Amino acid sequence: TQLLEQSPQFLSIQEGENLTVYCNSSSVFSSLQWYRQEPGEGPVLLVTVVTGGEVKKLKRLTFQFGDARKDSSLHITAAQPGDTGLYLCAGARNSGYALNFGKGTSLLVTP
Amino acid sequence: DVKVTQSSRYLVKRTGEKVFLECVQDMDHENMFWYRQDPGLGLRLIYFSYDVKMKEKGDIPEGYSVSREKKERFSLILESASTNQTSMYLCASARRFSNQPQHFGDGTRLSIL
Numbered sequence: 001t002q003l004l005e006q007s008p009q010f011l012s013i014q015e016g017e018n019l020t021v022y023c024n025s026s027s028v029f030s031s032l033q034w035y036r037q038e039p040g041e042g043p044v045l046l047v048t049v050v051t052g053g054e055v056k057k058l059k060r061l062t063f064q065f066g067d068a069r070k071d072s073s074l075h076i077t078a079a080q081p082g083d084t085g086l087y088l089c090a091g092a093r094n095s096g097y098a099l100n101f102g103k104g105t106s107l108l109v110t111p
Numbered sequence: 112d113v114k115v116t117q118s119s120r121y122l123v124k125r126t127g128e129k130v131f132l133e134c135v136q137d138m139d140h141e142n143m144f145w146y147r148q149d150p151g152l153g154l155r156l157i158y159f160s161y162d163v164k165m166k167e168k169g170d171i172p173e174g175y176s177v178s179r180e181k182k183e184r185f186s187l188i189l190e191s192a193s194t195n196q197t198s199m200y201l202c203a204s205a206r207r208f209s210n211q212p213q214h215f216g217d218g219t220r221l222s223i224l
Binding site for chain 1 (some may be wrong): 142144146152153154156159167188207210212214215218
């Protein structure tokens with residue numbers, strides 16, 4: 001059972017466009033993390049959101065945690081080729097040590 | 112910076128062989144994890160460990176075992192490798208609680224022939 005559903009699965013856009021990636025669940029998470037993975041490397045943490053309704057910005061990336069802590073979104077403004085990669089969301093439950101990962105959104109930004 | 116080092120970037124083995132994948136972290140993290148990553152399936156947790164000699168099964172433990180004799184080292188063992196275990200294997204470490212970020216190694220691409 002996939003606890004976290006990410007959409008879209010693939011996204012190919014041109015430099016300068018805006019985009020939004022979604023991470024949805026029917027489960028409540030104590031926090032949600034976003035990672036980016038580049039080819040040949042492991043995922044790297046971008047941000048952790050903890051409070052329902054929380055918005056965090058990382059340069060051109062804006063992350064939002066849903067009010068009910070069941071979903072999250074990642075918005076990229078004026079995408080650049082350097083944003084290309086696999087974006088993964090991961091939810092932490094209140095109990096246990098493991099994260100539940102979504103399947104990822106593969107983003108390609110072409111010049 | 113946290114560094115998680117996986118012993119091999121690429122590995123080719125034959126069916127039936129016993130395969131060892133090693134992972135070392137240098138930040139004194141309590142938790143360590145092994146995942147496999149396959150196209151269309153995302154990251155799937157194989158096993159994790161929250162302390163020395165302690166282990167918990169993840170979502171897909173069948174065909175695998177793990178060992179954590181020292182805090183900094185977490186080994187994944189394929190007891191008798193099969194072709195369906197061809198995959199990218201990722202190791203991660205984190206501080207104790209699940210809301211702590213996980214720090215990943217660069218992965219081992221394992222091919223079983």
